[in-house]
Amino acid sequence: MAVVLLNSAGTSADDPILKGLGIDVVFWTSSMDVTTINDMGIDPTTGATITNSVKSSVTPADTVVTAGATGSYTNSGSLYTISSTTGLAADDYIYLSHASLTDGIYKIASVVDGTDLTIVGDPLNGSDQTNVAYQVAWVYITDTGTSPFLSNGTGDENFIKFDAQDAGANATDFEANCFVRDAPTGSSYIELEGGDYTGQTAGDLSHTLVILSGWTNNGGVTHLQLANHSVQTQNDFTWTTGGGTGEVTLATAEGGLTAGAGDGMKYGRLELKSSAGGTAVGIDIDINVDSSGPTLGITLLGG
Amino acid sequence: MLFYRADHTNLVIRLDSNEPLGILDTDYIEDYNGDDGQLTIYNVDTITDTPLSMVPLPFETPGIPNDVFQGSILLSSLPDNDYQIRGRVRDVIGNYTILSAFGSPNGNERVMMFEFSIVGGEFIPSALRMRIVPVIERGAMVDEFIRIETIENLTRSLVVQENTRSRTITDNNRMQLL
Numbered sequence: 441m442a443v444v445l446l447n448s449a450g451t452s453a454d455d456p457i458l459k460g461l462g463i464d465v466v467f468w469t470s471s472m473d474v475t476t477i478n479d480m481g482i483d484p485t486t487g488a489t490i491t492n493s494v495k496s497s498v499t500p501a502d503t504v505v506t507a508g509a510t511g512s513y514t515n516s517g518s519l520y521t522i523s524s525t526t527g528l529a530a531d532d533y534i535y536l537s538h539a540s541l542t543d544g545i546y547k548i549a550s551v552v553d554g555t556d557l558t559i560v561g562d563p564l565n566g567s568d569q570t571n572v573a574y575q576v577a578w579v580y581i582t583d584t585g586t587s588p589f590l591s592n593g594t595g596d597e598n599f600i601k602f603d604a605q606d607a608g609a610n611a612t613d614f615e616a617n618c619f620v621r622d623a624p625t626g627s628s629y630i631e632l633e634g635g636d637y638t639g640q641t642a643g644d645l646s647h648t649l650v651i652l653s654g655w656t657n658n659g660g661v662t663h664l665q666l667a668n669h670s671v672q673t674q675n676d677f678t679w680t681t682g683g684g685t686g687e688v689t690l691a692t693a694e695g696g697l698t699a700g701a702g703d704g705m706k707y708g709r710l711e712l713k714s715s716a717g718g719t720a721v722g723i724d725i726d727i728n729v730d731s732s733g734p735t736l737g738i739t740l741l742g743g
Numbered sequence: 744m745l746f747y748r749a750d751h752t753n754l755v756i757r758l759d760s761n762e763p764l765g766i767l768d769t770d771y772i773e774d775y776n777g778d779d780g781q782l783t784i785y786n787v788d789t790i791t792d793t794p795l796s797m798v799p800l801p802f803e804t805p806g807i808p809n810d811v812f813q814g815s816i817l818l819s820s821l822p823d824n825d826y827q828i829r830g831r832v833r834d835v836i837g838n839y840t841i842l843s844a845f846g847s848p849n850g851n852e853r854v855m856m857f858e859f860s861i862v863g864g865e866f867i868p869s870a871l872r873m874r875i876v877p878v879i880e881r882g883a884m885v886d887e888f889i890r891i892e893t894i895e896n897l898t899r900s901l902v903v904q905e906n907t908r909s910r911t912i913t914d915n916n917r918m919q920l921l
Binding site: 641642643730731732733734735736737738739740741742743 | 747
């Protein structure tokens with residue numbers, strides 16, 4: 441059984457995927473001979489039986505079976521030519537195999553015409569190629585907080601199942617697993633200035649930030665963005681590295697947060713993503729900035 | 744700030760903070776020399792220090808710890824002179840405030856001056872001077888406007904309604920006019 445990874449996360453309960461992150465579950469084949477999909481599903485238990493089928497929700501439709509062994513690549517225009525693009529759209533996936541690239545699944549950037557595609561990253565860029573083996577894959581686009589994905593506080597195991605057959609009715613059941621876990625609490629989730637992400641007081645405007653420090657691959661989080669606090673409807677933070685509030689990589693985000701000038705409560709919201717522009721998991725943060733000593737009053741009384 | 748000795752036996756000094764104080768070495772207040780649990784009453788004229796032990800008053804602000812403290816000292820130990828209250832406190836995250844002066848400052852503390860003078864006698868408001876200013880109309884009512892002044896330039900106003908024989912006001916120095 442293989443393991444489904446989201447940015448390297450998902451191998452175990454201690455290296456899980458954070459609940460709620462966007463995920464593309466791609467069903468694909470390297471044999472390039474699939475003619476019929478029997479079923480696809482995401483279940484809480486292992487075994488050939490598929491309880492929670494997602495076959496009707498994949499894109500392209502499970503009935504779009506586009507395979508061949510004689511595709512080609514035209515460097516001018518970066519065009520990948522296959523037998524037919526009917527039923528395909530941008531953001532679908534295709535399995536490619538050729539000596540000039542790493543065999544695997546690639547995302548379709550655009551459908552040019554009835555036979556031509558462009559591919560994200562243009563992996564064959566450089567010269568024309570022939571004999572590009574391919575089979576279009578099928579993707580179930582969701583997030584790990586949505587059924588049929590399950591999660592819990594200790595890391596719930598999900599089984600992703602794929603049952604397909606070739607023209608000779610030779611069927612294969614494939615199963616892979618991944619662990620999805622609810623967000624922990626406090627600093628184990630978002631460590632702001634060395635402590636909890638809410639309710640702290642700090643002595644200056646610059647604050648350290650660590651995301652899911654106890655999870656080996658940060659729960660699959662790769663990008664973050666700042667937004668308004670959901671209750672206070674304001675954001676007082678910018679990224680310490682590079683400034684601004686826009687989407688940045690995890691490494692840049694963990695360069696810390698800088699609060700706006702002045703003492704008092706600072707509010708904001710961190711949006712965690714598994715890819716640039718992806719589905720976000722939002723968490724409100726706040727910190728009280730107190731950078732000056734107490735204000736004192738003295739009263740003299742006769743006794 | 745003037746403190747009139749009057750017939751008081753003790754001088755009570757109360758310190759109020761706008762936020763809970765943080766612990767220093769062993770207490771929440773340190774005097775000019777860094778000794779915990781007390782402030783320094785510095786006699787500006789004789790250049791002498793008098794320690795004043797400070798104790799917390801937790802019931803002054805229930806739910807907010809370590810923000811009100813009080814100390815008491817015999818007035819007989821403090822001659823009529825000018826004084827500074829000296830020492831240092833910090834908040835819970837380490838921002839310091841110096842009261843007037845501190846012997847070994849970090850250099851980044853906030854400084855607030857606290858000076859007072861002890862004088863003999865008792866504060867007695869001066870004789871009142873009264874004058875009547877022109878009548879002012881307020882709707883259908885006609886009032887007389889009287890200004891009351893003391894030699895300390897304390898000024899209070901009194902509005903006496905027509906046909907009303909008297910009315911009482913009280914100012915911060917507890918003057919009463921009947």
